[in-house]
Amino acid sequence: MKITIIGTGYVGLVTGACLAELGNDVFCLDVDQRKIDLLNNGGIPIHEPGLEEVVARNRAAGRLQFSTDVAASVAHGQLQFIAVGTPPDEDGSADLQYVLAAARNIGRHMNGYKVIVDKSTVPVGTADRVAAALREELSARGAESKGALDELEFAVVSNPEFLKEGAAVEDFMRPDRIVIGTDDTPAGLRARDLMKLLYAPFNRNHERVYWMDVRSAEFTKYAANAMLATRISFMNELANLADQVGADIEAVRHGIGSDPRIGHSFLYAGAGYGGSCFPKDVQALERTARQYDQELLILRAVEAVNDRQKQVLGRKVVQRFGANLTGMKFAVWGLAFKPNTDDMREAPSRVLLKELIERGATVAVHDPVAMEEAQRVLALDLSADQLARIAFKATPMDALDGAEALVIVTEWKAFRSPDFEQIKARLKQPVIIDGRNLFEPPLMTGLGIEYHGIGRSVLT
Numbered sequence: 001m002k003i004t005i006i007g008t009g010y011v012g013l014v015t016g017a018c019l020a021e022l023g024n025d026v027f028c029l030d031v032d033q034r035k036i037d038l039l040n041n042g043g044i045p046i047h048e049p050g051l052e053e054v055v056a057r058n059r060a061a062g063r064l065q066f067s068t069d070v071a072a073s074v075a076h077g078q079l080q081f082i083a084v085g086t087p088p089d090e091d092g093s094a095d096l097q098y099v100l101a102a103a104r105n106i107g108r109h110m111n112g113y114k115v116i117v118d119k120s121t122v123p124v125g126t127a128d129r130v131a132a133a134l135r136e137e138l139s140a141r142g143a144e145s146k147g148a149l150d151e152l153e154f155a156v157v158s159n160p161e162f163l164k165e166g167a168a169v170e171d172f173m174r175p176d177r178i179v180i181g182t183d184d185t186p187a188g189l190r191a192r193d194l195m196k197l198l199y200a201p202f203n204r205n206h207e208r209v210y211w212m213d214v215r216s217a218e219f220t221k222y223a224a225n226a227m228l229a230t231r232i233s234f235m236n237e238l239a240n241l242a243d244q245v246g247a248d249i250e251a252v253r254h255g256i257g258s259d260p261r262i263g264h265s266f267l268y269a270g271a272g273y274g275g276s277c278f279p280k281d282v283q284a285l286e287r288t289a290r291q292y293d294q295e296l297l298i299l300r301a302v303e304a305v306n307d308r309q310k311q312v313l314g315r316k317v318v319q320r321f322g323a324n325l326t327g328m329k330f331a332v333w334g335l336a337f338k339p340n341t342d343d344m345r346e347a348p349s350r351v352l353l354k355e356l357i358e359r360g361a362t363v364a365v366h367d368p369v370a371m372e373e374a375q376r377v378l379a380l381d382l383s384a385d386q387l388a389r390i391a392f393k394a395t396p397m398d399a400l401d402g403a404e405a406l407v408i409v410t411e412w413k414a415f416r417s418p419d420f421e422q423i424k425a426r427l428k429q430p431v432i433i434d435g436r437n438l439f440e441p442p443l444m445t446g447l448g449i450e451y452h453g454i455g456r457s458v459l460t
């Protein structure tokens, strides 16, 4: 099938590359010329396991092309996927300017039946706004061409994306579910048939597509992210209490997760959630509710707990080393908001680094892939003088020399079985503050390491 992907970021690039891998003819559009040039020169703008190979293979096969040419992109695909960003507006609602700009571009250039597929995460009702924006462009063109374009048909479909950064290719190729919202108009029914055809390769073992109306599909994406964020904040809040009462949140996690009604997934206490999705989607859903005079009390609390949790590592450093960290150095492992990505959006590491620096410390950091992106975003968070107090180290061990403590922020696999003797030898004193509960406290005690996890201060 001929497919256009509008927006070549995490979602657009993965979607485009994976759909090309299935044999489709994919045209990826972006407004960012540098990104398109990089892709056309064989580069990849993001770190995502397996993506580089899929992109290279399909470019070579001629099934995947990248361009900034809007007219050519609209002409190419009968299916037009919108995968542009929907960042939070000032009031927390989703900013739809990029989505609507994409819709207008389609209206400006389309010459035959098109299916517009909203893949971006967008508030309930956005498909109607996309259709209205497109229709407006069509009628402007229709006026010019004296009505000749009145017959042009299109349908707007909601097909939210559930991939996880760091496992995006795998998630796209082996999805738990594919949610598709369509309407029952003739154009909508025709769109449903095309979407069925597109996703047929994913349904060979069992049906993975959940068909529903457009608004329910739009809502499903927010409901999923809100539920996941709720589980994280719930566990983080209980972990903080576990620290107070002397219980081990890890034991509690196993104890409750074994109940199939609860399940084991997504119950890890930590340093708070970040990334480009949970924070903004929780906020956007709250904002939608407010437009209907409803307050989502649970989600308000989820957000407040997360804001507080992002400060937990800084708080633990202060509890241990005092409020004035002048003259002290700390080692930080992990900068990305989660492993296997270089994404630094809303990363808890940014809150920790700001606090350490503002309290007078110097910091040595290591992240396996996010160092370059971290330097870019930290330059936004900190002054040049403050940034100069952060040393970016090529290996995790190099970050340790002379530091008062090691603080772990991201649970990269490479941090899970470190050489503890070397850690002890290189730190000024053997203290680990672990924001991801990577190690067992008794093991640490046995090694002579002072260990502070999240919710693991068991009274013995």
Ligand code: NAD
Residues within 6 Å of the ligand: 006, 007, 008, 009, 010, 011, 012, 029, 030, 031, 032, 035, 083, 084, 085, 086, 098, 101, 102, 119, 120, 121, 122, 161, 162, 163, 164, 165, 276, 277
């Ligand atoms: P991103 O910022 O990585 O990429 C968006 C891209 O769209 C950018 O390259 C930008 O230049 C481009 N763009 C903006 N306006 C454009 C236009 N008019 N025409 C063409 N290109 C344009 O964003 P992302 O992380 O891929 O997220 C995209 C959407 O998918 C968001 O709504 C997000 O909430 C949702 N989503 C993201 C993830 C994730 O893990 N990142 C997962 C599921 C859903």
